[in-house]
Amino acid sequence: MTTIATVRGLGQLDDATAARIADLWNQAYPGMRETLTLVISRHRDYLQTAEHAGNLTAEMEASTRRYIKRLEETRRVLGQLDRGTHRGCTRSPGAFSTSAALSAVQRALEAFSVGGPALGDVYRLAATLADEEAAKAARWQAEHSNV
Known part of the structure; x- marks a missing residue:
């Protein structure tokens, strides 16, 4: 469970x-x-079933494995963000980041089907994160436009 302290x-x-x-x-x-x-x-x-049936082309297998890897990476990043241990780069401290969260949530949305049970919650989160990123960009622009 993510806390206010984790997000801050x-x-x-x-x-x-x-x-x-x-x-x-x-x-x-x-x-x-x-x-x-x-x-x-x-x-x-699907990979196991198609492989046993002999209906799997090398291209389809490679594409499916890449998709699985991308989803696993997204799930890992979401877990790190939830714990407040995500590192944007190797030198950054582990923390929750709104920009990293927005990117991970956008990638997670690719896995949802229309009308999924948690879809509304995910879209509300994505909208709030996007609004915060836009506000952060506007603050940065205001601070640096006089230079």
Whole structure:
């Protein structure tokens, strides 16, 4: 469960924004993780079934394996963000980052089907993260436009 302190890890958010993001994250994260795990599992099952039936071309196998790897990476990053241990690069401290969260949530949305049970929560989280990123960009622009 992500806390306000986890979301404020880098100190870039006020308490109200961090609380809103933490609440939305805690609503959406279990559904994202469950959906990604289910889609990964089904694609692995598909590979095994198609391989046994001999209906799998090398190109299709490679494409499916890349898709599985991308979903596994997304699930890993979401877990790191949930724990507040995500590192944007090797020199950065482990923390929750709104930009990394937005990127991971956008990638997670690729795995959802229309009308998925957690889809509304994920879209609400994505919208809030996108609004925060836009506000951050506007603040940066205002600070650096007078230089």
